[in-house]
Amino acid sequence: MDQETKRRFMERIEEKSAGLPWYVVEYIDKRKRMLSPASLLNYCHDYIIFFDWILAEGFYNGNRKDIPLHILEKLTRQQVEDFLSFLEFKLQNSDLTINRKLSALKSLFHYLQNIAETQELEPYLNRNVMAKIELNNVKEDQETIANRMEGKILRGDEYELFRQFVAHDYGEINKDNKKLFNFHQRNCERDTAIISLILGSGLRLSEIVGLDVDDIDFQKFTARVIRKGNKEQFVYFSEQAMIDLQEYIRIRSSRYELDKNFRPLFVAAPMGPKGTTRRLTARSVEKLVEKYAKAFGKPALSVHKLRHSFATRYQMENNDIPKLRRQLGHTSVQTTMIYTHLTNTELKDAVKKMDERKNDVDDE
Template identity: 70%
Template sequence: MANQSQHYKKLSLILDQLPWYVDEYINHKKRKLSAASLLNYAHDYKIFFQWLKNEHLHSAEIKNIPLDLLESLTTQQVESFLSFLQYELDNKEVTVNRKLSALKSLFNYLQNIAETRDLQPYLKRNVMAKIEFNEIKESMETIANKMEGKILMGDEYEKFRQFIATDYGIAIKDNKKLFNFHLLNRERDTAIVSLILGSGLRLSEVVNLNLDDIDYSKYTARVIRKGNKEQYVYFSRLAMDDLKEYLQIREERYKVEKSNKALFVAAAMGPKGTPRRLTARSIEKLIEKYAVAFGKPALSVHKLRHSFATRYHIEINDVPKLRRQLGHSSIQTTMIYTHISNDDLKHAVDKMDIPKDDV
């Protein structure tokens, strides 16, 4: 899939700056994690090791930080690092937890999996095992309530789709440059939004789609999910209709060569440019543009995924199937959608104020 090779190139550049045992750990995880996940891990480790040097716990290059330094770290020093993340880098509690999780995984490998030639662990003492995660105070209901105002509900699904297909063009018709740009891309943009709203695909999964990943008879898209797992994800008939409309104009309008297998493409830049795969940032920007004009500026690619999941749960009410559709590793992540738009609960609460004789 696209972008995998780019991620691995970036990963290799970062690993060149990190200690050898981090490189060994990343190689150990390659069979289980995607290139994007490994790259995130490497970024987190670079921040940690650079902090060790900045705190004068090591004087040479971070690449040369020895295992005995990790073994000698105190819980107070690790807590100081976590405070640095939260109060100096402005990381949210959930982000601090994610970076701590990455460090816990590395230290666990060094203590319990990796072995020297004489069958001794790399680390005999694991300070990260003593560090607790931040307690995320928000309940699922609170998170769901915050999300509800930022996603599409009810007839907004079709209104947003129609807005991209036609109404946005009408709204900006007096700006010739914007209008012509919309004319060029409206079928493509409609297909992208329709596909996310009709499947719940992640941004990276949409970006990496190739032409031959679509099964037109089964209404499925082949994607590589987190953990490098291949999965065929179902999408709606409306999404298929919009996708087919885009594919009818894709090759001629974007001047795409047959060798370019990217599903969603961008027009060539400049006279010598060539059409290219649409990037993640480009898709984010086009959604942001339409969201602001539509009157829901908080709407994003990820919120479109949430919109699909909420609608699916309301109509199907099958959490295990929704979990598979979204590619969640934990069902707890999927359970958040059971707290959005809980009309049965609202009705029950409303009935409490009605005199019993009237119920």
């Protein structure tokens, strides 16, 4: 994540935390060195939902930021279970989302009970109700997750077909729509470079939008990214991605009217009365992928599914989980193991073809 993006995240974190109790603000401040800005912002959203629920339930009459510590200490296990039911049925959160929000609360309560202390060396909380609450048992093994992904990623020839669709075919099928055609003509090199880079590297959305021109090493075919936990890593990408990146770089400055010192790699067209150019946002990249995916006939495709597509292809061609784990930036090898299940279909088809060839020989 570049400094400008990080600055914007921190501004939003400060804005959100300003409406939270002082002890939550203290906790967030302590976590800045250990969590990414994106994770901290998610924590702020989760805490706002929790403390607003406390007010809605009438456990405290006043402002959210004034909720005292003793309110948390007096919460019963049943009341917390009611909050989780609120997340599930009122907000329609999935088990995974509820687990994430519950983990954020567990982390906060753990800090208040076991780490933070008053001037009298007493903990902020003597009783931690969140320690009594278990996370949801999400009953999905790796094969189940892999099967759910099936049909939502690119396979075989679809990698190049989708890339070609973004680069050329989308404009052709929209020739009669002047607005769509002109927009595609203006941005096709940029959009192709983005799609090609994800399919050729497996980079995350945040890593793609955070890239600066200086992060690309055109000699070594690597991109410098800041991964989860603020870890710097140089990630390899494909030769086709390099070709598409170079084509985009060739037209980037003139097409988007850039000052030579403007460093963000992927940019949006100038907007506003002053024609200000800016870094392409994560949501903009999501929307452009959604647009092309729908027109291509695979509306379930997303940035994350393109990342899965890369990983599936890599595992099928290389069968090297440790290297794939590093390429994707996974902290746990279990996450990477999903792709061994995703390739089962291809392996089955390969064996089937071997049998068919054997039968043909036998017939001869």
